[in-house]
């Protein structure tokens with residue numbers, strides 16, 4: 001690792017020299033949380049995002065992880081999804097299926113994707129209902145400080161505008177406090193119709209990792225992590241603040257290039 005650091009409530013920073021190094025660290029991190037969750041609860045409930053994240057998780061399909069991870073205990077969810085058919089190029093489910101899920105022995109019935117035959121509003125309600133049933137059976141843990149689900153791990157990407165999951169700057173979805181899953185029909189990034197976990201759900205997870213690469217995201221990373229005054233408070237990624245869970249940022253050097261040096265220490 002090139003550099004590591006931390007920033008009060010902004011979590012742990014892991015800054016990598018190369019994408020290869022980042023991918024290995026990310027695979028190790030996911031495998032460790034999977035092992036700990038299976039040991040503690042008998043299952044591992046993980047929520048994925050779309051975008052570049054899936055490619056960065058690619059080492060999980062290779063040795064040793066493909067053989068050492070207990071895939072039969074994995075339950076898969078999506079922190080956000082585009083409301084398109086599952087075989088559509090924009091589908092986060094398709095991205096994960098093609099890039100990860102079809103390459104490891106996940107139990108098909110443990111894969112909980114949205115119902116793609118519904119409107120965005122119906123799909124969000126339906127997805128929340130599915131998660132509620134799995135909280136009742138404790139496949140998904142429950143938060144001890146709210147009625148929210150407590151996912152073992154939520155993996156997020158970051159857009160250059162600071163969006164996480166499908167929560168975009170200045171969007172009313174950021175204010176949702178009652179629903180676990182909400183919908184939007186006006187995403188500034190296509191496609192417009194999406195469902196997304198809400199902030200209370202993200203911030204109730206045991207572990208949240210934000211995985212960011214490339215210099216186009218350096219400014220968003222800076223605003224999400226450094227103390228830069230009121231302008232940064234509107235950045236959705238800055239609102240990711242797990243109440244009792246652990247937040248880790250996986251960054252490559254270009255994505256971390258605008259971070260203030262005072263937050264960093266070399267390893």
Ligand SMILES: O=C1O[C@H](COP(=O)(O)O)[C@@H](O)[C@H](O)[C@H]1O
Nearest residue numbers: 049050051052053157158159165
């Ligand atoms: O639209 C989306 O974008 C973000 C970021 O994607 P990336 O390709 O820039 O990493 C992603 O995390 C989210 O799941 C997706 O729906």
